[in-house]
Amino acid sequence: MSLPDPENASTLENAMQLMIQTFHKYSGNEGDKYTLSKAELKEMLTTELGQYLGHAKDKEAVDKVMRELDSNGDGEVDFTEFIILVGALTVACNDFFLEFNEKPAKKK
Template sequence: MSLPNSENASTLENAMQLMIQTFHKYSGNEGDKYTLSKAELKEMLTTELGNYLGNPQDKEAVDKVMGELDSNGDGEVDFTEFIFLVGALTVACNKFFLEFNQKPAKEK
């Protein structure tokens, strides 16, 4: 499988490439280049998802996210586990925006 040139890629293909690039921007800074350690996960959450996750600097919040993502219990987040996080956040945001847009307009 070859990745399309970003000039020829669709919006969804570009989004997929960005998810891959974002994961690898943080993975491998320490240890395994194919996984995110807790420190790498915290840096990624803070930098990339701070607007959606509230305060990702909170150690308990990072521990909770890590515990929920680390489905195989190895203490690291692999790409598949990372995709579950992005997917779950996307679903949550979609539900929020659907509900927000369905609220009746205020009467004047």
């Protein structure tokens, strides 16, 4: 199976393809090419999710994310663990925007 041609793919197929490509852009720069090391995870969080995670430069924050994501305790984040992060962050953003949009506008 190959990735769909972006020109003919649906929006969701393109989103899935971008998540796969983004993960592999950072995985394998060091060590296992199918997992993210702590350094690779930090680079990905800072570069790709900086707007949502406050630029994740804090070492303790990255360590916490790594501990929470690394469900099998191998010290690396595999694709499934990465998708859990993206899914959880997407749910949190959706909840925030729903709540934000439900607040009545302040009268002047």
